[in-house]
Amino acid sequence: MAAEPLLDTDAAPTTSEKAAEKLEVRDYFNSTGFERWNRIYSDSDDVNKVQRNIRIGHQKTVDQVLAWLQEEGDLAGRSFCDAGCGVGSLSLPLAGLGAGSISASDLSDAMVQEAGRRAAAAGIDPARLTFHTSDLESLTGRYDTVICLDVFIHYPQAAAEEMVRHLAGLAERRLIVSFAPYTPLLALLKGIGQLFPGPSKTTRAYTLREDGIVAAAAAAGFQPLRRSLNQAPFYFSRLIAFERA
Numbered sequence: 001m002a003a004e005p006l007l008d009t010d011a012a013p014t015t016s017e018k019a020a021e022k023l024e025v026r027d028y029f030n031s032t033g034f035e036r037w038n039r040i041y042s043d044s045d046d047v048n049k050v051q052r053n054i055r056i057g058h059q060k061t062v063d064q065v066l067a068w069l070q071e072e073g074d075l076a077g078r079s080f081c082d083a084g085c086g087v088g089s090l091s092l093p094l095a096g097l098g099a100g101s102i103s104a105s106d107l108s109d110a111m112v113q114e115a116g117r118r119a120a121a122a123g124i125d126p127a128r129l130t131f132h133t134s135d136l137e138s139l140t141g142r143y144d145t146v147i148c149l150d151v152f153i154h155y156p157q158a159a160a161e162e163m164v165r166h167l168a169g170l171a172e173r174r175l176i177v178s179f180a181p182y183t184p185l186l187a188l189l190k191g192i193g194q195l196f197p198g199p200s201k202t203t204r205a206y207t208l209r210e211d212g213i214v215a216a217a218a219a220a221g222f223q224p225l226r227r228s229l230n231q232a233p234f235y236f237s238r239l240i241a242f243e244r245a
């Protein structure tokens with residue numbers, strides 16, 4: 001079974017292409033993608049070697065974000081937006097650390113339902129961690145910190161940069177994003193390509209140019225403060241914490 005090609009494109013998509021792409025991503029994460037990622041983002045033994053490695057790499061990203069936030073302190077005094085929250089891999093531990101309020105949302109209703117189920121099972125106060133089904137482009141409001149992890153991989157450069165600008169507009173102080181960085185090392189690209197192995201029921205995976213992401217944040221008034229690169233076999237993710245300049 002051939003892996004989907006890993007795309008790297010700067011071509012600006014049309015509005016209808018963007019809408020179609022987002023619908024595809026939503027349908028995927030409400031069906032086979034939900035089934036797949038719900039297992040990867042869990043401690044289920046029902047994962048193959050690739051999926052287990054993706055789980056390990058993703059956990060490094062989540063742990064790095066939690067470590068940065070804890071270093072800053074005052075979690076109780078801050079509001080958070082977790083855009084594209086998935087099954088709550090970040091929001092649940094963040095709530096556990098005592099974050100003041102967390103608004104978690106995702107394009108996929110299946111992911112949001114599962115995140116809510118996990119939060120209830122963990123006994124998390126529903127007043128402090130709320131879930132909504134929404135694409136991140138429709139999010140409004142102001143949050144101390146806006147976080148968007150491993151979502152941009154589903155979108156080409158121009159769309160991802162637009163998302164960065166929109167999310168920056170919701171952030172008072174801090175914006176934290178992660179994405180698969182463009183790299184000319186084909187071996188790595190091949191590895192990332194296997195994030196979405198299989199036929200047409202999968203989504204495409206895009207690598208993004210970091211300078212473009214940084215420029216989009218800068219246009220919205222944000223400067224990079226911290227960076228880390230989190231990896232495991234089949235997982236490769238650049239994490240950047242921006243602060244309002």
Ligand code: SAH
Pocket residue numbers: 022025026029037041083084085086087088089090105106107108111134135136137148149150151154
């Ligand atoms: N951030 C989570 C989930 C990553 S998986 C984590 O790190 O654990 C990617 C998620 O992005 C999926 O749940 C998918 O439904 C969501 N997503 C994709 N496009 C989105 C969009 N335009 N708006 C909001 N969520 C989106």
